[in-house]
Amino acid sequence: xxxxxxxxxxxxxxxxxxxxxxxxxxxxxxxxxxxxxxxxxxxxxxxxxxxxxxxxxxxxxxxxxxxxxxxxxxxxxxxxxxxxxxxxxxxxxxxxxxxxxxxxxxxxxxxxxxxxxxxxxxxxxxxxxxxxxxxxxxxxxxxxxxxxxxxxxxxxxxxxxxxxxxxxxxxxxxxxxxxxxxxxxxxxxxxxxxxxxxxxxxxxxxxxxxxxxxxxxxxxxxxxxxxxxxxxxxxxxxxxxxxxxxxxxxxxxxxxxxxxxxxxxxxxxxxxxxxxxxxxxxxxxxxxxxxxxxxxxxxxxxxxxxxxxxxxxxxxxxxxxxxxxxxxxxxxxxxxxxxxxxxxxxxxxxxxxxxxxxxxxxxxxxxxxxxxxxxxxxxxxxxxxxxxxxxxxxxxxxxxxxxxxxxxxxxxxxxxxxxxxxxxxxxxxxxxxxxxxxxxxxxxxxxxxxxxxxxxxxxxxxxxxxxxxxxxxxxxxxxxxxxxxxxxxxxxxxxxxxxxxxxxxxxxxxxxxxxxxx
Amino acid sequence: xxxxxxxxxxxxxxxxxxxxxxxxxxxxxxxxxxxxxxxxxxxxxxxxxxxxxxxxxxxxxxxxxxxxxxxxxxxxxxxxxxxxxxxxxxxxxxxxxxxxxxxxxxxxxxxxxxxxxxxxxxxxxxxxxxxxxxxxxxxxxxxxxxxxxxxxxxxxxxxxxxxxxxxxxxxxxxxxxxxxxxxxxxxxxxxxxxxxxxxxxxxxxxxxxxxxxxxxxxxxxxxxxxxxxxxxxxxxxxxxxxxxxxxxxxxxxxxxxxxxxxxxxxxxxxxxxxxxxxxxxxxxxxxxxxxxxxxxxxxxxxxxxxxxxxxxxx
Numbered sequence: 097x098x099x100x101x102x103x104x105x106x107x108x109x110x111x112x113x114x115x116x117x118x119x120x121x122x123x124x125x126x127x128x129x130x131x132x133x134x135x136x137x138x139x140x141x142x143x144x145x146x147x148x149x150x151x152x153x154x155x156x157x158x159x160x161x162x163x164x165x166x167x168x169x170x171x172x173x174x175x176x177x178x179x180x181x182x183x184x185x186x187x188x189x190x191x192x193x194x195x196x197x198x199x200x201x202x203x204x205x206x207x208x209x210x211x212x213x214x215x216x217x218x219x220x221x222x223x224x225x226x227x228x229x230x231x232x233x234x235x236x237x238x239x240x241x242x243x244x245x246x247x248x249x250x251x252x253x254x255x256x257x258x259x260x261x262x263x264x265x266x267x268x269x270x271x272x273x274x275x276x277x278x279x280x281x282x283x284x285x286x287x288x289x290x291x292x293x294x295x296x297x298x299x300x301x302x303x304x305x306x307x308x309x310x311x312x313x314x315x316x317x318x319x320x321x322x323x324x325x326x327x328x329x330x331x332x333x334x335x336x337x338x339x340x341x342x343x344x345x346x347x348x349x350x351x352x353x354x355x356x357x358x359x360x361x362x363x364x365x366x367x368x369x370x371x372x373x374x375x376x377x378x379x380x381x382x383x384x385x386x387x388x389x390x391x392x393x394x395x396x397x398x399x400x401x402x403x404x405x406x407x408x409x410x411x412x413x414x415x416x417x418x419x420x421x422x423x424x425x426x427x428x429x430x431x432x433x434x435x436x437x438x439x440x441x442x443x444x445x446x447x448x449x450x451x452x453x454x455x456x457x458x459x460x461x462x463x464x465x466x467x468x469x470x471x472x473x474x475x476x477x478x479x480x481x482x483x484x485x486x487x488x489x490x491x492x493x494x495x496x497x498x499x500x501x502x503x504x505x506x507x508x509x510x511x512x513x514x515x516x517x518x519x520x521x522x523x524x525x526x527x528x529x530x531x532x533x534x535x536x537x538x539x540x541x542x543x544x545x546x547x548x549x550x551x552x553x554x555x556x557x558x559x560x561x562x563x564x565x566x567x568x569x570x571x572x573x574x575x576x577x578x579x580x581x582x583x584x585x586x587x588x589x590x591x592x593x594x595x596x597x598x599x600x601x602x603x604x605x606x607x608x609x610x611x612x613x614x
Numbered sequence: 615x616x617x618x619x620x621x622x623x624x625x626x627x628x629x630x631x632x633x634x635x636x637x638x639x640x641x642x643x644x645x646x647x648x649x650x651x652x653x654x655x656x657x658x659x660x661x662x663x664x665x666x667x668x669x670x671x672x673x674x675x676x677x678x679x680x681x682x683x684x685x686x687x688x689x690x691x692x693x694x695x696x697x698x699x700x701x702x703x704x705x706x707x708x709x710x711x712x713x714x715x716x717x718x719x720x721x722x723x724x725x726x727x728x729x730x731x732x733x734x735x736x737x738x739x740x741x742x743x744x745x746x747x748x749x750x751x752x753x754x755x756x757x758x759x760x761x762x763x764x765x766x767x768x769x770x771x772x773x774x775x776x777x778x779x780x781x782x783x784x785x786x787x788x789x790x791x792x793x794x795x796x797x798x799x800x801x802x803x804x805x806x807x808x809x810x811x812x813x814x815x816x817x818x819x820x821x822x823x824x825x826x827x828x829x830x831x832x833x834x835x836x837x838x839x840x841x842x843x844x845x846x847x848x849x850x851x852x853x854x855x856x857x858x859x860x861x862x863x864x865x866x867x868x869x870x871x872x873x874x875x876x877x878x879x880x881x882x883x884x885x886x887x888x889x890x891x892x893x894x895x896x897x898x899x900x901x902x903x904x905x906x907x908x909x910x911x912x913x914x915x916x917x918x919x920x921x922x923x924x925x926x927x928x
Contacts, residue, residue: 202792
């Protein structure tokens, strides 16, 4: 590790045109050859800082030094030209292209005017051998696993000569095994002299591979620390300003009769792949049933089937004894089903509508929210203010467009809407994805409160901590099927769960079928 | 009925298929290149009309069909540049931009035609040039094939060369790769420094170039004058051909050939005692049928795949 910083950001302030101060007086420095974590809640200003380093935004104030000399990046291309590369959280890949096409796009080697694929493949193979990132250059990207796609992204950055790699929450979509592989690769890159910026919410991972940590909180830097000096508790205290541990004092579960009962749900995808096959389970009053699994193993289709938005699904879904298949979404909701969707930007919220409009999206038809032909604005505003206070939503007021809020605060509004409807059944799909620890805790506590009040909750999550902490019992989905059922979540180890999620170990059908509670 | 079949299986008919396919193919190639870049240029019709008129006027005043052709191409590219300027720079909706171009060209060409020739219907008073036909040595002496493939207007051959050129460009060159990347995932292209707007602008210009060739062919090859709204929906049929051809170069060529055949059939049937108005609808009816067949086969292929996989699972 060298002593003088490779990259330095001094007294950076970023004010967006809408007046939001995303970074104020931020200092950040990167030493060559280190893995440097940036941690912070959502809305703490991590992404803004990264965007400035990568040339996607320009700072309003402050200066940036690269190897001691002043720099200004006006576009990502400037950053790339100066050896800085970014692996985006949402992959920037062209699905119908091959790996090699994606890698050389924009810098294609040519021979007589056409692309020299031989050379492109050679370049790719050379890099993948050098950094031990095994990949088939001729595979189509759309057929690759998430972990493989991420490798393509990393190679894309490396082939452009990046010495500094920014990874934006790289493990969010990976399985535990893929995460381990990624860490091995990152350590390899470090050995080769690359510098890595690692943005994450997962403190355990930060502890595992990072040398130093910059902690951000509400647009400011809380300091730079050597990782080995800090415990997870220390980090989280600085991040959120209070002692956040994702452990909950759960009361004993008092399970009542089944509220949701699904039998033999099967569904064939448009590509002819069975996305659900003979899925049966139940969720009882006063319990949280977790569904774990690597994404894309049928969870999305299962939720669609349960919420009435998957035409063509076979099997039965009963909520409180009533058949739900073939019902409209409104009818399903009227039965007492609430749904926190995974994609809050598209499904969970109307971005340009106000907070209060988003909050009453489930209630506006009801008589008590109307006055004659018009909505009862006073009541709605009062209700919104109550919810903002209750869920500790950071915003300017009920009329602020929800799209202006940070992810965590937006999600709180979605959760408030779905929970305040006092549902019999709540389906929560990745309720705390991309949400800061404070918001996650608040959401989890609300879910547990609802459970104690007798609500039946189905929790789908790719976050193992969440699913192990919040659920009472656990189902594991793999390849459109349930492969394991654990009546008591306390009996499950992470390792065992990982095996089930990857389909390495599976219980027999009878064992899984206990989840029906017939 | 015998008469009908003797028309259908004559070399004259086959020849005329290629002849009437040409403008449709140009329009389809124009639609293809812009679609590949993710911007739907529906201004084919207007661009063709503009270049058809420009070609006629310039060739009449310059005395050279070639100069007319160049001017026609320039006008088509200029129209595409205008569309690009408004949609890419000022973010006008591309469909609205395309509609504007079509309406502007439909009215504007008549206006300019009137200014130049004093006639609102046709450019008969202008002595405009015609692009030459090409007789291919050796090929023209082969029976059946010769009369079908030889003796076409030079732009017909150019259109076939364009199919090959476009195929090569899209499949093999860096620009083609970038165009396809921009059309499929602009963010991905942008993230590696590809300038999305520039690539889309280039695609639009190429699209205008193809449409302009189609327009010039109409007034300086297919006919030897400009008449009001002479493209008569060929730009739209070209767009349909691109869709039926599933946005592939070869598919687009084949479906253009099909629509050309329908158009040729409409022309050929005029000798029979069928009302001309009814015959005139043939190309459009075929277009509708083509789109329906396309949609149905798409759905069928999907469900067959599904059924196959169902079997496999059992």
